[in-house]
Amino acid sequence: MKIVGLTGNDAVAEAMRQVDPDVVAAYPITPQTELMERFAEFVSDGIVKTELVLVESEHSAMSACVGASGAGSRVMTATSANGLALMWEMLYIAASCRCPIVMTVVNRALSGPINIHCDHSDSMGARDAGWIHLFSENSQEAYDNTLQAVRIAEHPDVSLPVMVTLDGFIISHTLERVEILEDEQAKKFVGDFSPKYSLLDVQNPVTMGPLDFHDFYFEHKRLQVQGMENARHVVREIGKEYGALSGRDFDYFESYRMEDAELAVVALGSAVGTARGVVDELRDEGKRVGLLKLRVFRPFPRREIVELLRGLKAFAVMDRSNSFGSYGGPVFSEVRSACYGQGLELPIVNYVYGLGGRDTTFEDIRRVYQEIEQMASSGKAPDDIRFLNVRE
Amino acid sequence: MSEKLPGWKELTAGGVIEKAGNASEYETGSWRVRRPILDRNKCTSCLICWVFCPDSSILLEEGKVSGIDLDHCKGCGICARECPLKDKAIVMQLESECEST
Amino acid sequence: MKEVLAIRWHGRGGQGAKMASFLLAECALEEGKWSQGFPDYGPERSGAPVRGFNRISDHRIDIHSPITDPDIVIVLDDTLIGKVDVCGGLKENGICIVNTQCDPATMRSRLKLNGRRLFTVDATTIALDEIGRPIPNTAMFGALAKASGVLKLETIVREIQKRFKKKFGVEVAEQNVKAVRRAYSEVKGE
Numbered sequence: 001m002k003i004v005g006l007t008g009n010d011a012v013a014e015a016m017r018q019v020d021p022d023v024v025a026a027y028p029i030t031p032q033t034e035l036m037e038r039f040a041e042f043v044s045d046g047i048v049k050t051e052l053v054l055v056e057s058e059h060s061a062m063s064a065c066v067g068a069s070g071a072g073s074r075v076m077t078a079t080s081a082n083g084l085a086l087m088w089e090m091l092y093i094a095a096s097c098r099c100p101i102v103m104t105v106v107n108r109a110l111s112g113p114i115n116i117h118c119d120h121s122d123s124m125g126a127r128d129a130g131w132i133h134l135f136s137e138n139s140q141e142a143y144d145n146t147l148q149a150v151r152i153a154e155h156p157d158v159s160l161p162v163m164v165t166l167d168g169f170i171i172s173h174t175l176e177r178v179e180i181l182e183d184e185q186a187k188k189f190v191g192d193f194s195p196k197y198s199l200l201d202v203q204n205p206v207t208m209g210p211l212d213f214h215d216f217y218f219e220h221k222r223l224q225v226q227g228m229e230n231a232r233h234v235v236r237e238i239g240k241e242y243g244a245l246s247g248r249d250f251d252y253f254e255s256y257r258m259e260d261a262e263l264a265v266v267a268l269g270s271a272v273g274t275a276r277g278v279v280d281e282l283r284d285e286g287k288r289v290g291l292l293k294l295r296v297f298r299p300f301p302r303r304e305i306v307e308l309l310r311g312l313k314a315f316a317v318m319d320r321s322n323s324f325g326s327y328g329g330p331v332f333s334e335v336r337s338a339c340y341g342q343g344l345e346l347p348i349v350n351y352v353y354g355l356g357g358r359d360t361t362f363e364d365i366r367r368v369y370q371e372i373e374q375m376a377s378s379g380k381a382p383d384d385i386r387f388l389n390v391r392e
Numbered sequence: 393m394s395e396k397l398p399g400w401k402e403l404t405a406g407g408v409i410e411k412a413g414n415a416s417e418y419e420t421g422s423w424r425v426r427r428p429i430l431d432r433n434k435c436t437s438c439l440i441c442w443v444f445c446p447d448s449s450i451l452l453e454e455g456k457v458s459g460i461d462l463d464h465c466k467g468c469g470i471c472a473r474e475c476p477l478k479d480k481a482i483v484m485q486l487e488s489e490c491e492s493t
Numbered sequence: 494m495k496e497v498l499a500i501r502w503h504g505r506g507g508q509g510a511k512m513a514s515f516l517l518a519e520c521a522l523e524e525g526k527w528s529q530g531f532p533d534y535g536p537e538r539s540g541a542p543v544r545g546f547n548r549i550s551d552h553r554i555d556i557h558s559p560i561t562d563p564d565i566v567i568v569l570d571d572t573l574i575g576k577v578d579v580c581g582g583l584k585e586n587g588i589c590i591v592n593t594q595c596d597p598a599t600m601r602s603r604l605k606l607n608g609r610r611l612f613t614v615d616a617t618t619i620a621l622d623e624i625g626r627p628i629p630n631t632a633m634f635g636a637l638a639k640a641s642g643v644l645k646l647e648t649i650v651r652e653i654q655k656r657f658k659k660k661f662g663v664e665v666a667e668q669n670v671k672a673v674r675r676a677y678s679e680v681k682g683e
Binding site: 003004005031116117138167169170171173174175176177270272273274276277359360361362 | 514515518519522527528529530531532534554555556557558559561
């Protein structure tokens with residue numbers, strides 16, 4: 001174990017260096033650029049043996065990743081916002097071909113108007129593409145999640161691509177304390193990749209991505225659903241194993257001071273750090289408040305989350321992206337839907353916050369707790385979606 | 393068709409086809425409306441039909457055209473069209489006018 | 494809340510506010526603390542007003558917001574004063590350290606400091622003398638160490654030697670160390 005000062009981008013690049021994937025295909029985009037620059041240095045300096053494929057677009061990047069994965073390689077890549085959007089078609093192909101690709105998404109607002117700062121509209125838009133989604137609060141988790149993602153993706157019961165997100169600029173460009181594993185520890189943890197098939201294995205030729213019509217397509221999709229369902233136990237097992245190695249346990253979520261809580265906030269990404277401070281302050285004032293930090297968004301841990309929320313009197317769900325015309329953002333829709341028929345008769349409210357990098361302060365989150373406290377006493381949930389810290 | 397198709401648990405992930413070249417198990421000959429009739433006396437085995445056939449259905453024996461794979465020939469007629477002989481060695485005939493094979 | 498020391502750097506694009514915030518975070522890590530260093534990001538170009546931020550604590554730092562109420566403000570360029578509210582939100586018992594040729598008393602009259610402590614140092618002249626370039630960021634570390642005691646002078650010297658040697662060579666590293674030591678001895682407070 002080593003303590004180093006790393007930005008979020010550096011931390012992921014360090015994890016990638018330790019994994020030393022066979023192939024990385026990527027295209028630069030702010031705020032992911034520095035991550036790939038740093039990894040490209042490792043390649044040029046011969047520190048990793050990776051074949052770095054420099055492509056002409058993100059669509060090509062993901063296409064090259066799918067091809068390399070089909071060849072039986074361990075494949076990683078990274079992107080942000082509009083770059084992820086340009087990969088769209090290939091995201092679905094990667095998941096349906098069951099390619100265990102690990103991709104870092106440095107979260108950034110998906111235009112427009114054009115904006116380079118953080119929100120989750122890019123990766124949330126890709127939530128139905130069939131990828132596993134792991135959110136990171138800080139540089140440490142971006143590092144930890146990247147190593148675990150390799151194991152989760154390649155697990156034979158799963159065999160699906162994994163997206164590891166970190167908040168653009170807020171985390172990607174902040175230098176902070178990160179504990180990294182020794183290279184040998186990390187390498188031993190991720191282990192070797194033994195793919196079931198390889199297109200380069202001419203002794204055992206196979207066809208990947210064939211035409212698949214109404215007589216079989218649905219069954220293959222059902223099988224893909226099972227891969228995602230299997231990820232539920234795999235994510236947990238790998239999280240425990242990583243915890244034993246690093247001292248940092250990982251699960252679907254982190255529940256903070258939830259034991260006797262009456263009010264809580266469900267959130268993900270870097271804003272959780274601010275919320276944790278608010279919880280501490282409110283607890284000092286005698287309020288029974290807690291916080292639920294979601295780490296795994298796909299597969300969504302609906303049963304486990306409901307059990308934690310059951311004892312509350314009211315709670316808020318924070319979304320750093322908007323789903324236009326929907327009743328609430330993606331996290332809200334998931335959480336609220338999970339509560340249906342589970343006997344939770346309590347006010348649930350959605351706050352959309354931080355779009356385009358808008359700062360979410362201590363006071364903003366304090367206000368959220370104040371408002372849900374009022375809802376708890378009236379027993380009434382508002383009918384509207386609330387926009388935190390937006391000018392009227 | 394009364395063939396029972398496999399359930400999702402019996403399939404390979406991603407629809408990978410583990411058995412290479414299994415397209416030959418699919419008998420596309422049933423699609424055929426017109427059948428190519430080969431006259432081996434006229435045929436010079438120039439192999440132009442063999443080159444052009446999109447379904448690899450021109451059969452060879454020791455480099456000479458020996459027949460047509462009617463299990464897979466879809467009856468497209470390219471072989472008959474491309475046969476360079478003025479008096480064609482392959483002609484197309486309606487299936488309904490052919491003796492059953 | 495857990496006790497966190499917050500520092501805000503003000504400079505112009507090219508004066509090294511980002512590098513300073515990163516170096517300071519690394520120095521604090523060397524001293525066994527938890528720290529953060531981050532700049533403002535946007536369309537800044539050479540000469541545009543920019544900011545850098547640091548948080549230092551004995552405990553894990555959870556918050557990742559920009560710093561609005563710093564304990565220490567460091568101004569790399571006194572021509573920013575009047576254009577940018579450099580001391581905005583500075584805590585009652587805060588410290589302001591300015592790179593300027595002015596003496597502290599004159600500088601105080603230009604800043605709305607009330608009771609807050611002020612230190613000045615001519616870091617640009619020091620940088621020109623010692624490094625040959627008007628980049629005052631490293632010299633300000635000397636002033637910071639003396640004025641605040643946040644970091645030990647020797648930690649700064651060691652980190653500059655270690656990091657600059659790799660990036661710029663031994664000579665540049667030693668020039669910067671000289672600038673740090675000179676600013677440490679020349680900084681004036683009131």
